[in-house]
Amino acid sequence: MSAELLAFAVAVPLLGAMLAVVTVTRQGSETRASPLLNWVGLITATLTTLVIIFMTGAVWQQGPLRLELGGWGVPLGIALRADGLSAAMLAMANLVALGTSLYATGYFRSNDEALHFWPLWLLLWAALNGLFLAADLFNLYVMLELLGLAAAALGALTGSRDAVSANLRYLLVGLLGSMTYLLGVALLYTAYGTMDMSLLADVMRAPGPTDGTALVLMTAGLALKAALFPLHFWLPPAHANAPAPVSAALSALVVKAAFYLILRLWLELFAPVATFGASMVLGLLGASAVVWGSWRALRAERLKLLAAYSTVAQIGYLFLFFPLLAATPPGPAHDQLVAAVVLMALTHGFAKAGLFLAAGLVQQQAGHDRINELGGTAQHLPATVFAIALAGSSLIGLPPSGSFISKWLLMQGALETGQWWIIPVAASGTLLAAAYIFRVLSRAFGLEPTPLRFVTDARTEVPALTLALISAAALGLAAGPLWTLLGLDAGGGA
Numbered sequence: 001m002s003a004e005l006l007a008f009a010v011a012v013p014l015l016g017a018m019l020a021v022v023t024v025t026r027q028g029s030e031t032r033a034s035p036l037l038n039w040v041g042l043i044t045a046t047l048t049t050l051v052i053i054f055m056t057g058a059v060w061q062q063g064p065l066r067l068e069l070g071g072w073g074v075p076l077g078i079a080l081r082a083d084g085l086s087a088a089m090l091a092m093a094n095l096v097a098l099g100t101s102l103y104a105t106g107y108f109r110s111n112d113e114a115l116h117f118w119p120l121w122l123l124l125w126a127a128l129n130g131l132f133l134a135a136d137l138f139n140l141y142v143m144l145e146l147l148g149l150a151a152a153a154l155g156a157l158t159g160s161r162d163a164v165s166a167n168l169r170y171l172l173v174g175l176l177g178s179m180t181y182l183l184g185v186a187l188l189y190t191a192y193g194t195m196d197m198s199l200l201a202d203v204m205r206a207p208g209p210t211d212g213t214a215l216v217l218m219t220a221g222l223a224l225k226a227a228l229f230p231l232h233f234w235l236p237p238a239h240a241n242a243p244a245p246v247s248a249a250l251s252a253l254v255v256k257a258a259f260y261l262i263l264r265l266w267l268e269l270f271a272p273v274a275t276f277g278a279s280m281v282l283g284l285l286g287a288s289a290v291v292w293g294s295w296r297a298l299r300a301e302r303l304k305l306l307a308a309y310s311t312v313a314q315i316g317y318l319f320l321f322f323p324l325l326a327a328t329p330p331g332p333a334h335d336q337l338v339a340a341v342v343l344m345a346l347t348h349g350f351a352k353a354g355l356f357l358a359a360g361l362v363q364q365q366a367g368h369d370r371i372n373e374l375g376g377t378a379q380h381l382p383a384t385v386f387a388i389a390l391a392g393s394s395l396i397g398l399p400p401s402g403s404f405i406s407k408w409l410l411m412q413g414a415l416e417t418g419q420w421w422i423i424p425v426a427a428s429g430t431l432l433a434a435a436y437i438f439r440v441l442s443r444a445f446g447l448e449p450t451p452l453r454f455v456t457d458a459r460t461e462v463p464a465l466t467l468a469l470i471s472a473a474a475l476g477l478a479a480g481p482l483w484t485l486l487g488l489d490a491g492g493g494a
Contacts (some may be wrong), residue, residue, distance in 0.1 A: 002058035003067040006080040008051045009090070009129045016044025017122035038105045041118040045101035048125065052094040059087040060485055066135070079135040079196065084486040085342065086132045089260050092346045093132070093253050095470070096353045097125050099463035103357050104245045106459030107364065113157055113243070120157075124150035124249065131257050137185045137195040140261060141178060144225070148174035151254050155242040166237035173224060173234045177258075180221030184214040197269055207273040215270045215278070219262055226258035228282075228319060229289035232312045236296075239308040244360020247304060251311045252353035256345055259318055263341065266322065279326035282319045287425040289316025294432035298439065303359040303369040306436055307352065310395060313429060314348045317403075320410060320422055327417040339483050340409035346482070347402035347475050351394035354468030358387040361460050371439065375446035383461045385444045390468035392437030397430050402475035 023037050059065060064083040082090070104121070108114040127146035134140045152174065155167035189195050191210045192203050204211055227235040235255070239247045266274050293313030300306035321341040328334045361384050362377060363369040378385040394401040407426055414422035475482075 002055070002062060003065050005051055005055040005058065006065060006067045006082055006133050007069065009048065009055060009133060010080075010126050012048045012051055013044055013122045013126040013129065016040060016048070017119045017126065019044070020118040020122060037114060037118055041101055041122065042105065044122055045098050045125075048129070049094045049098045052090050052129070055082060056087045056091050056485070059084060063487075078139060080130075080133040081135040081198075082133055085260075085264065088342055088346060088482060088485055089256070090129060090132045092349045093128055093256075094125075096252050096349055096467060097128075097249070099467045100245045100248050100353065100357070103248075103360075103460050103463040107243065107245055107360060116157060117154070117243075117245070120150050120154050121245075121249075124154065124254075128253055128257060132260065135197060137188065137197065137200075141182050141185060144178050144181065144258075144261075147254060147257065148178065148225070151246075151250055154246040155238050155250065157243050157246060158241070160241065162237070163241040166234075166241050170234045170238040177221040177224035180224070181218050182221075184217035184221070187214040187217070197264075201269055204269065204272060211270070211273045215265075215273050218265060219282075222258045222262045222265075223282075223285075226255050226262065226315055227312060228285055228315060229292055229312060230285075232289065232293070232315075235312060236305060236308040239311065239356075240302065240305040244304075244357055244363070247307070247360065248353040248356040251307065251356055252349040255311065255315060256349055259315065259345065263318075267325075267338070274326065276323065276326045279322040283321075283323035283419075283422070286316040286319025286322070287422070289313060289319070290425055290429040291316075291432075294429050294436070298432055298436040300436070301370060301372070303362060303371055303374070303440060304356065306371065306440065307355050307359055310355075310433070310436070311352055313433070314352070314395060317407075317410070317426070317429065318345055318348075320425065321413075323419060324410070324413040324417055324422070327419065328413065333413070333416065335486075336409055337413050339486055340406045340413075342486065343402045343475065343479055343482055344406035344410075347394050347406065347471050350467050350471035350475065351391040351401075351403075354387050354464050354466075354471060355391035355395070357460070357464035357467065358384045358391065361464060371443050374440070374443045377444040378441075381461075383465050385441070387461075387465040387468040388444070389437075389441055390465070390472040392433075392440070394468075394471040396433045396437060398472075400476035401472050402479060403471075405476055405479055 019040050020037060023040055059082055064081065067080045069078045104117060108117055124147060127143045127150060131140060131143035131147060134143055152167045152171035155170060156164045185195060187210050188200060192200060194200060224231045239250050242250060290313050293309050293316060297306045297309035297313060300309055318341055321337055325334065325337050328337060359369055362381065365381065394403050397403040397407045411423050411426060414420060
């Protein structure tokens with residue numbers, strides 16, 4: 001029965017999206033959302049999260065799970081697979097999505113926005129779960145396309161000119177990234193006659209020009225979707241102009257899914273092909289992203305734009321691990337680095353979701369998110385400002401957050417492999433992160449001559465605060481279970 005949970009992880013949100021469309025009511029020529037729409041969304045979100053929790057528990061106890069749909073084995077059938085890495089990412093993604101769903105019930109006050117949000121949101125959720133569980137390269141492409149289409153439509157939900165323009169650019173960039181990825185898949189299928197990753201890993205023993213070309217194409221396409229510098233140009237306007245729940249999903253989940261695929265491909269499929277030089281390219285691009293993204297976040301005038309540029313910087317940290325992984329032979333030290341990069345990705349997912357949800361609440365209640373005009377926010381929205389502070393502490397890397405442990409292991413790996421250049425990059429990124437977070441907090445705690453009157457709602461404040469709290473404390477204090485889930489020894493590193 002445990003393996004069947006993999007199918008439910010995709011089927012439940014997909015069914016929920018269909019039900020969300022069915023609940024639409026018509027009054028004359030107008031289409032309106034049924035009062036049941038929010039309940040359909042919340043029930044679907046809860047059931048999907050419960051499925052993932054049970055699935056994660058099964059992976060914890062039994063090890064990797066695999067399901068061949070319809071009883072057709074590879075290479076003819078479609079297979080789903082869950083191991084420690086995918087289970088960890090799924091757990092983070094679904095908890096963030098659950099909090100975002102609860103937040104959306106209080107955030108969307110327009111009937112039309114809620115009407116379009118829930119079907120697209122649940123479709124994105126189904127594609128996200130399918131991407132983390134897909135066991136072959138073509139189904140990964142299908143899920144990437146569904147994810148990109150749903151994300152672009154959600155980002156343009158407000159209908160404003162800036163939002164539509166930014167997300168049209170995001171859609172075109174996403175299509176370009178998907179097609180580049182698909183070209184690499186086509187090369188591998190032509191050479192080996194299969195797209196199942198486990199079968200490909202067995203036959204790709206001797207690196208050749210075809211494998212190297214596929215590695216470059218697939219990594220470039222996914223790097224575009226992950227907004228790795230300098231391919232990040234689409235991210236800040238798309239994330240900053242989207243509704244807050246959508247911004248949280250784009251930053252915490254969608255770009256993280258592309259990074260997950262790069263990590264999985266480099267560790268499992270292209271391990272014999274990926275050279276240290278290629279890893280250094282990713283590391284240098286990651287270093288540039290850390291410095292450039294942090295600097296632009298410090299200079300940003302709007303809170304959501306600051307959070308968007310912060311995402312560019314935090315994605316850069318993840319790619320700093322690649323040259324360390326390439327220079328570290330298989331063994332405990334290599335395993336610690338893998339766990340550290342996964343822990344940082346999880347922490348960033350929770351922190352960025354909490355930050356964007358809090359920023360959306362500030363923007364909605366104050367009528368703007370201009371940082372220099374946020375005086376009095378701490379007095380009227382104390383829980384929201386506390387969420388910003390907690391999420392910010394995770395982005396900075398303060399203990400006991402998971403990013404503190406990850407940065408510690410990052411710098412330890414840099415010392416052990418002789419890659420000293422990573423240390424000043426990580427240090428400068430940390431200092432710049434502290435500067436832009438404290439800049440926001442200093443403005444929020446300032447006083448205004450005429451205090452604004454804010455109206456709060458537990459449906460929006462509680463999810464933002466909870467997700468930020470998980471990033472700032474829970475992941476760092478409970479990092480040991482992640483090591484266990486990944487099949488590593490927790491006693492050797494953190």
